[in-house]
Amino acid sequence: MSSPFDVIVVGGGPAGSTAAYKLGLAGAKVLLIDKAAEFPREKPCGGGLSARLLERFPYVGDLFDAGEVSVNPVSRVHLESPDGTRVTYQQGDPILYLVRRWQFDEALFKRAASVCSVRLGTTIRKCEVKPTHVELETTEGEIITGPMVIGADSANSVIARHTGLRSEAAHKEYAVDMMEETDYSRLDVKDRDAIYLFLTLTETFGYGYIFPKTHHLNLGFGCKLDWYLKELRGKGAEHHAQWVETLKRQGDVTGETNRSGYKAFPIPVSGPLAKTYTDRVLLAGDAGGFVNAFTAEGIFYAMTSGALAADTALNAVRTQQYDERTLAAYEKAWRQEIGDELLHSVDIQHRLFNGSGRMDALVRKAKEDPELLHLIIGYSMGASTYEQLRNHMMRSTVPTWVWNKVKSAVGFAR
Known part of the structure; x- marks a missing residue:
């Protein structure tokens, strides 16, 4: 079935807007659909952007410089454990850039809209993958078709559920x-x-x-x-x-x-879905489960998954190959860039948030060990890796009774 669009992106948040923007810049014909009647729209969220997000997406810094998005850069963290232990970490450069999501999302959406077609006030209630195309049905009964779809339609993704990619309770x-x-x-x-x-x-x-x-x-x-x-x-x-x-x-x-x-x-907060692609469909952002299970941070992963989905979709458009085998490149790409840290985040969540006292032991030790504190904060903000944190703790001189809890907390026993 013919369609005026190469790719349909459902969801105009950071994941969808990033995907649509990258595809549009590359010359693809894109339709970006969002259920909001207009932008800006309300979006509850902590609104913390990590420093590495600005490195991965330099144009975000331009939004700050142009005054499109007001930002409060912070370089200090007050961290408190379950037993009330509090420690403060300070560094010279910003750790986090704090924004209001309605402003940030509007700015990203405007950039996407400058290079693609937009449908606002449109809610998708059904997604059906056909042999030659994808059919999206709106709540008004309208059928929208295209060769492929990127589902970036939030944690309650219709695209994920209707394609069988999300099925757990x-x-x-x-x-x-x-x-x-x-x-x-x-x-x-x-x-x-x-x-x-x-x-x-x-x-x-x-x-x-x-x-x-x-x-x-x-x-x-x-x-x-x-x-x-x-x-x-x-x-x-x-x-x-x-x-x-x-x-x-x-x-x-x-x-x-x-x-x-x-x-x-x-x-x-259970990590990426077991599968984030199928014939003619890719999932990005919350729709694909791209959230850090330890910190609950999602904006960086949303934009990164959106950009990687755009790369895979662009190759599909150019080759006219929309099958699972072709789109599997998406999963390989996100696993290579963000897969390890997302999987580790689930493991750490399970080990630390369980009332065992492991979080207390970790924060108390960090209060005595500036390098450990630096790595904990860095890991939380994406500036240091799980391996760096683990290796430092293995080298540090930790009392045995604390060490047994801490090594268990971060999975050293495996």
Whole structure:
């Protein structure tokens, strides 16, 4: 079946916009579809961009320089373990660039829209792969066809589910991030030049965070979806308000929570899907499970998977080969660039977020060992590797009772 487009990209977030932008620049005819009626659109998210994201995608720095996206570069981290041990890490260069997602996503979307066709306010409810094309059905009953599709349509991806690429029970795969973004006139933080990470919710798989933006404060916490459904269903906003009160008692924040600004959203935290491609279909971003299971960071992986999906799609368009065998190159590419760290992140999540005291032991040791702290923060932000962290810990002089816990936590016994 003929189509005016070479590739259809579903989802206009960082993954989809990156893929569409790269394809469009290369001359492919692309249709970018998003369910939002317009951009900017609301997007709850911590909004932390790692320094390596700017290295991988230099044009993001241009967005900052042009004032399209306001940014707060931070070079300090306050890290707290479950037992209340707190350690502060400082470096010269920025560790993280904090942005408001509605601004960032709009800027990426505009770049994509400059080189491709766009359909806003269009929700895809069905995806069917045919021998010669892909059919997408909208909620209005319209059929949109194309030779291939890149699904970048969030953690609840229709493309992933309808092509059989995501099938496991949701509560096993997801966490829920509950947060608010409030201006400083209402809710402020003690240190606007730092991020706060609270690795304190061990029994729930969890974390708390404070991310100070240029004019707004973003804070929240995350937990596994199964625990949320069991303990917090219908009580998320109340629990969030209690979390803010805890932060106030600790002296980390001042002011009042904005209950109307409370948002909750799913995050896939079980690593990339077992398969991220099939005939005529590739998955990128949250749709493919490209989120760090330890830190819950997803923007870098979304954009990277989007760029790699575009490379594979472009080759498919040029060769007119859209079968699984051709598209398997995508999985090989993402495994080579980000696969190891994503798989390690799942393992570390399982070992540390389990109430065993391993997180306490690790943070207490880091308080005494500046290099270990440097590597922990670096690993969390993508600046150091799992191997560097592991090798340092193997060389360090750790008391036996701590060492046994720590080596187990990061998988040295395997």
